[in-house]
Amino acid sequence: MQNGIMKDWLDSSHLYGANIAYVEELYEAFLEDPESVPDDWVAVFNALPHRSNIPDDVPLSPLKEYFLRLARDNNSRISSSAQDPQTGSKQVKVLQLINAFRFRGHQHAKLDPLELWKQPRVPDLDPAFHNLEDSDFNQAFNVGSYAIGRETMPLDELYRSLQKTYCGSIGAEYMHITDTEEKRWIQAHLESVEGCGNYSKDDQIRLLKSLTAAEGLEKYLGAKFPGAKRFSLEGGDSLIVLLKELVRSSGSAGLKEVVIGMAHRGRLNVLVNVLGKTSAELFDEFAGRHDSAWGTGDVKYHQGFSSDFATPGGNVHLSLAFNPSHLEIVNPVVIGSVRARQDRRGDSCLPITIHGDAAIAGQGVVQETFNMSQTRGYSVGGTVRIVINNQIGFTTSNPRDSRSTQYCTDIAKMVQAPIFHVNGDDPQAVAFVGQLALDFRNTFKRDVVVELVCYRRHGHNEADEPNATQPLMYQKIKKHPTPRKVYANQLTSENILEDSEVNSLSNGYRDQLDRGECVVEEWRPMTGHSVNWKPYLNHSWDIEYDTRLDIDKVKELAEKISIYPDSHKLHPRVRKVYEDRALMAKGEKPADWGFAENLAYATLLDSGAGVRLTGQDTGRGTFFHRHAVLHNQDDGSTYFPLKNLSDQQGPFYLYDSVLSEEAVLAFEYGYSTAEPESLVLWEAQFGDFANGAQVVIDQFLSSGEQKWGRMCGLVMLLPHGYEGQGPEHSSARLERFLQLCAEQNMQVCVPSTPAQVYHMLRRQHIRKIRRPLIVMSPKSLLRHPTAVSSLDELASGRFYNVLDEIDELIPEQVEQIVMCAGKVYYDLLDARRKAEQTNVAIIRIEQLYPFPYEDISQLLEKYQHVKQFVWCQEEPQNQGAWYCSQHHFFAAIPDNAKLRYAGREASASPAVGYMSLHLEQQRALVQDALTIK
Ligand code: AMP
Numbered sequence: 001m002q003n004g005i006m007k008d009w010l011d012s013s014h015l016y017g018a019n020i021a022y023v024e025e026l027y028e029a030f031l032e033d034p035e036s037v038p039d040d041w042v043a044v045f046n047a048l049p050h051r052s053n054i055p056d057d058v059p060l061s062p063l064k065e066y067f068l069r070l071a072r073d074n075n076s077r078i079s080s081s082a083q084d085p086q087t088g089s090k091q092v093k094v095l096q097l098i099n100a101f102r103f104r105g106h107q108h109a110k111l112d113p114l115e116l117w118k119q120p121r122v123p124d125l126d127p128a129f130h131n132l133e134d135s136d137f138n139q140a141f142n143v144g145s146y147a148i149g150r151e152t153m154p155l156d157e158l159y160r161s162l163q164k165t166y167c168g169s170i171g172a173e174y175m176h177i178t179d180t181e182e183k184r185w186i187q188a189h190l191e192s193v194e195g196c197g198n199y200s201k202d203d204q205i206r207l208l209k210s211l212t213a214a215e216g217l218e219k220y221l222g223a224k225f226p227g228a229k230r231f232s233l234e235g236g237d238s239l240i241v242l243l244k245e246l247v248r249s250s251g252s253a254g255l256k257e258v259v260i261g262m263a264h265r266g267r268l269n270v271l272v273n274v275l276g277k278t279s280a281e282l283f284d285e286f287a288g289r290h291d292s293a294w295g296t297g298d299v300k301y302h303q304g305f306s307s308d309f310a311t312p313g314g315n316v317h318l319s320l321a322f323n324p325s326h327l328e329i330v331n332p333v334v335i336g337s338v339r340a341r342q343d344r345r346g347d348s349c350l351p352i353t354i355h356g357d358a359a360i361a362g363q364g365v366v367q368e369t370f371n372m373s374q375t376r377g378y379s380v381g382g383t384v385r386i387v388i389n390n391q392i393g394f395t396t397s398n399p400r401d402s403r404s405t406q407y408c409t410d411i412a413k414m415v416q417a418p419i420f421h422v423n424g425d426d427p428q429a430v431a432f433v434g435q436l437a438l439d440f441r442n443t444f445k446r447d448v449v450v451e452l453v454c455y456r457r458h459g460h461n462e463a464d465e466p467n468a469t470q471p472l473m474y475q476k477i478k479k480h481p482t483p484r485k486v487y488a489n490q491l492t493s494e495n496i497l498e499d500s501e502v503n504s505l506s507n508g509y510r511d512q513l514d515r516g517e518c519v520v521e522e523w524r525p526m527t528g529h530s531v532n533w534k535p536y537l538n539h540s541w542d543i544e545y546d547t548r549l550d551i552d553k554v555k556e557l558a559e560k561i562s563i564y565p566d567s568h569k570l571h572p573r574v575r576k577v578y579e580d581r582a583l584m585a586k587g588e589k590p591a592d593w594g595f596a597e598n599l600a601y602a603t604l605l606d607s608g609a610g611v612r613l614t615g616q617d618t619g620r621g622t623f624f625h626r627h628a629v630l631h632n633q634d635d636g637s638t639y640f641p642l643k644n645l646s647d648q649q650g651p652f653y654l655y656d657s658v659l660s661e662e663a664v665l666a667f668e669y670g671y672s673t674a675e676p677e678s679l680v681l682w683e684a685q686f687g688d689f690a691n692g693a694q695v696v697i698d699q700f701l702s703s704g705e706q707k708w709g710r711m712c713g714l715v716m717l718l719p720h721g722y723e724g725q726g727p728e729h730s731s732a733r734l735e736r737f738l739q740l741c742a743e744q745n746m747q748v749c750v751p752s753t754p755a756q757v758y759h760m761l762r763r764q765h766i767r768k769i770r771r772p773l774i775v776m777s778p779k780s781l782l783r784h785p786t787a788v789s790s791l792d793e794l795a796s797g798r799f800y801n802v803l804d805e806i807d808e809l810i811p812e813q814v815e816q817i818v819m820c821a822g823k824v825y826y827d828l829l830d831a832r833r834k835a836e837q838t839n840v841a842i843i844r845i846e847q848l849y850p851f852p853y854e855d856i857s858q859l860l861e862k863y864q865h866v867k868q869f870v871w872c873q874e875e876p877q878n879q880g881a882w883y884c885s886q887h888h889f890f891a892a893i894p895d896n897a898k899l900r901y902a903g904r905e906a907s908a909s910p911a912v913g914y915m916s917l918h919l920e921q922q923r924a925l926v927q928d929a930l931t932i933k
Contacts, residue, residue: 094141101163111453114477168195171422172419203431214483227462234458235390235455239270239454245434246437251309259341261351309523338383355386360409376655385412386452420433420436455473539769548796557599573624587791591790593781611678612675616659672713716772730910734880738848755789817840821881
């Protein structure tokens with residue numbers, strides 16, 4: 001086989017037969033650093049037997065002999081010039097020079113419009129470094145794989161071409177990619193056109209129009225609303241060029257939707273000049289007018305927008321995601337939203353995420369999002385990531401203080417994304433890399449980065465004084481012409497446009513703003529958008545719903561989720577779970593948690609709804625209860641009973657997630673805000689870890705609908721319960737969620753039986769409301785002998801916000817009512833039964849928010865005489881439901897009744913670390929709750 005490879009090479013390589021000294025030299029370079037030699041040679045050397053058979057310190061003579069023998073065997077030509085040791089050696093140097101430009105040309109590229117960057121001198125880019133002398137410049141050399149379309153070139157021409165391709169307005173970083181095809185593709189697309197596109201006059205006018213719009217809007221706003229915060233794009237104006245060209249090309253490439261995520265800088269410009277928000281609407285926002293029907297609202301530079309955009313390939317739907325101030329967090333949200341759209345309509349939606357130079361290097365969620373980009377559960381076939389590098393981190397920081405890497409984009413190398421740095425003052429180069437990036441993404445389905453190197457013309461906001469901290473940069477910026485001016489000057493000096501034409505573009509744009517019009521020619525009203533949110537609008541929680549199902553249907557589905565092919569050999573423990581499920585399906589064993597939960601999904605899937613469930617151990621369940629994926633012990637293949645219900649069923653997506661909370665929860669939030677017709681669930685490995693995603697909970701889940709009118713039906717399953725596993729495996733921080741509850745923004749539930757989890761999940765989908773559901777889900781209850789339900793309860797019941805006492809107490813004898821939620825109920829029940837106590841009733845509040853006043857008051861009707869109430873919880877007093885919900889408890893009991901707390905003392909840590917102490921505390925709180933004081 002090696003001989004075969006060598007033969008191919010010998011037959012095809014122009015360098016074949018070049019003298020051995022040259023090959024030796026190349027080979028030595030390869031042994032030292034395989035990346036230092038051209039790829040063709042890497043392939044050749046890798047095919048040599050040295051790797052496996054010849055130790056590294058062996059003299060090179062076997063190599064010589066090997067080559068000569070192969071040459072002789074192949075009877076191939078040996079050119080006389082190639083036998084000249086001098087020429088052959090130079091030839092190698094020329095190839096090394098090409099390689100040096102491919103590797104490091106970007107370090108000499110003219111990227112900074114302000115020319116303030118101090119680029120290190122790169123010796124390898126100097127021909128002299130490779131012993132290429134002036135006398136060699138007129139000589140023709142073979143250019144190897146340099147994709148200029150010629151086999152040989154005089155060195156001086158080659159050198160100029162390399163500089164033009166790799167050291168102009170574009171700095172291409174791609175040699176870190178190990179896939180040869182991808183590298184070759186980039187080389188072909190860059191080198192064949194020497195790093196610049198071919199733009200007609202019409203194209204150039206289009207680019208100038210984009211720059212005119214970018215600049216025109218900011219100037220107009222600056223004049224009309226002086227001092228008002230707008231986080232101007234100025235300096236990075238060519239972002240508008242880049243975005244519009246990307247959208248245009250997306251349409252031509254057959255894409256139908258583009259979802260964009262970005263932070264505040266330049267956002268108003270994108271809203272008006274790309275998405276087509278009317279200037280009148282924006283001006284109204286500046287004037288402080290707002291839509292009172294729409295919750296608490298948000299500042300104008302966080303607003304999203306949707307529209308259609310006409311392209312030569314048809315209309316493309318555009319969606320700019322709403323975002324909070326937390327810079328990078330919107331990006332996984334966008335990617336989740338795109339995945340939902342792709343799951344619905346195929347691969348026709350493109351994500352574009354826009355980053356800042358300091359944030360992309362500084363915020364960990366960027367790494368998490370890159371890491372997700374090629375995984376099964378989160379891939380979207382590549383994201384085009386744009387970095388607006390205005391050379392200032394946050395408000396005033398210079399790059400030395402905001403990162404430890406040369407480029408702010410270095411993080412992208414972790415997924416071998418190509419990175420195109422481009423000078424923001426060269427709109428043609430910007431348009432060219434936009435096209436290149438999109439084509440790369442569409443071809444290889446991988447992330448790609450465009451770094452728009454620019455500057456920030458004003459301070460952080462318009463009231464800020466940038467000279468105070470960046471005096472030199474701002475002296476330079478003051479004198480520097482705007483990107484529009486730079487390009488207009490270029491076009492007029494090349495006699496492509498007259499000054500008057502340039503001016504009329506600016507005046508025309510300003511007139512449109514005066515009239516409050518939409519300024520995007522390509523804007524079209526939204527049509528044919530298949531997600532209809534109308535059914536979910538304007539409902540309160542008391543809307544009617546029914547989670548019952550015919551018992552025969554329940555049994556049929558129960559059987560289907562309990563079977564698997566005979567040939568699929570299960571692990572004995574899993575087989576036992578499935579044997580039990582088969583009995584549960586027949587009603588011969590009461591339903592446990594895993595069975596009821598899987599059955600809930602089956603019923604929804606059977607109705608045609610989709611279900612997406614992700615989390616770190618979701619297939620199996622952290623606590624071995626779910627087993628929605630069956631692993632064949634013979635061959636490792638998998639079987640999903642929930643994917644095999646019927647031909648008409650809805651799609652079931654289940655993925656073990658990457659080890660992240662922040663990005664994955666943001667992704668699932670994005671997914672569910674774009675997909676109301678599926679039940680979307682994220683499960684934390686332990687509920688404690690959800691605080692790794694606190695920003696998603698605070699900024700999106702709990703407040704997104706109020707701020708932005710964006711609904712989201714995401715379910716968070718958070719294992720919670722005090723079982724002696726220490727401070728980090730006990731509490732899902734119930735108090736944090738309850739504290740965020742207001743205005744019916746979400747539900748917080750603590751289901752305590754399989755029937756309850758079954759109906760709760762069904763309710764979440766069937767009820768035409770899409771608001772987050774936060775679930776404190778159990779651990780030991782998954783297998784608790786009392787925590788079971790009958791098939792009838794599943795078929796004919798519903799989710800009960802409050803569960804009454806289950807033992808047959810005589811209400812008149814009850815002197816005290818203990819209210820509680822979750823696992824502690826079973827401890828209380830057990831202790832009371834052991835003590836044969838009949839004067840204390842225990843009721844469970846299964847939904848803590850929205851608080852079920854009515855259900856409680858109905859339930860308490862038979863206990864009108866009871867004046868002693870206890871709230872019992874496992875969590876310390878400063879945590880759990882007592883802390884945030886006691887006002888609800890007080891309001892729910894009769895006016896003249898007393899309510900006291902039974903639970904752990906206030907504590908800095910959620911739980912103790914010692915089992916013995918835990919047990920003592922648990923026994924004491926249960927005892928306290930059952931004691932009548
Ligand atoms: P998009 O596809 O995200 O551009 O959304 C198109 C339109 O659908 C928006 O203008 C909204 O009217 C509506 N919409 C999208 N997502 C949501 C959501 N999560 N909640 C409510 N309405 C939505």
